[in-house]
Amino acid sequence: MKPGARLSSETFGLASAKFFHLLGAVDALRAEACCRLEQTGRAEKGQFLTPAPVAQFMASLLAEPNQTVSLLDAGAGVGSLFASAVAALCERADRPERIHVVAYEVEPLLADYAEEALRLCRLHCDGAGVAFSSEVRRTDFLRDAVCLLEADLLNPSPRIAEDPLRFNCAVQNPP
Numbered sequence: 001m002k003p004g005a006r007l008s009s010e011t012f013g014l015a016s017a018k019f020f021h022l023l024g025a026v027d028a029l030r031a032e033a034c035c036r037l038e039q040t041g042r043a044e045k046g047q048f049l050t051p052a053p054v055a056q057f058m059a060s061l062l063a064e065p066n067q068t069v070s071l072l073d074a075g076a077g078v079g080s081l082f083a084s085a086v087a088a089l090c091e092r093a094d095r096p097e098r099i100h101v102v103a104y105e106v107e108p109l110l111a112d113y114a115e116e117a118l119r120l121c122r123l124h125c126d127g128a129g130v131a132f133s134s135e136v137r138r139t140d141f142l143r144d145a146v147c148l149l150e151a152d153l154l155n156p157s158p159r160i161a162e163d164p165l166r167f168n169c170a171v172q173n174p175p
């Protein structure tokens with residue numbers, strides 16, 4: 001993908017207008033957030049957000065979806081990666097019946113944008129007939145993950161569909 005490349009059906013094959021609408025809307029959130037983020041400290045915090053064409057390419061690599069997709073984004077930024085994944089899953093002929101997204105983000109400004117991206121994902125899924133639920137966790141993913149693993153060792157969880165913190169899919173651009 002060339003720098004500055006734009007979203008187009010030529011790049012990603014046939015896709016619906018709704019698909020590009022969601023990606024474009026979330027990419028606009030990314031551009032706005034980048035202007036509003038404190039520029040000092042961004043490198044230390046790893047706050048470099050993925051442009052839509054790259055996010056969409058990553059989403060195209062997702063495996064065949066389960067009927068229930070429980071998706072983890074462990075450092076979500078504004079939500080470019082989970083939104084691309086949701087859009088790509090909804091494009092498929094064998095789209096899932098249900099998508100649950102858990103987005104971790106420690107930066108409050110970015111977590112606010114991620115909430116908005118999740119709202120757009122919900123609208124998108126409504127239009128595609130896919131049940132959607134989500135949660136932004138404004139905490140350190142690494143700390144949470146250790147707690148979850150410890151809990152899991154002592155008390156194995158029965159089924160993904162019944163546990164909002166078990167995942168069968170992940171998207172990640174780590175800091």
Ligand SMILES: C[S@@+](CC[C@H](N)C(=O)[O-])C[C@H]1O[C@@H](n2cnc3c(N)ncnc32)[C@H](O)[C@@H]1O
Binds near residue numbers: 078
């Ligand atoms: C490289 S950026 C990528 C953001 C987004 N995934 C994307 O691709 O646009 C990494 C993000 O993770 C967040 N982050 C860093 N450490 C984190 C942690 N321990 N828990 C949750 N979020 C974290 C940062 O604030 C930043 O927004």
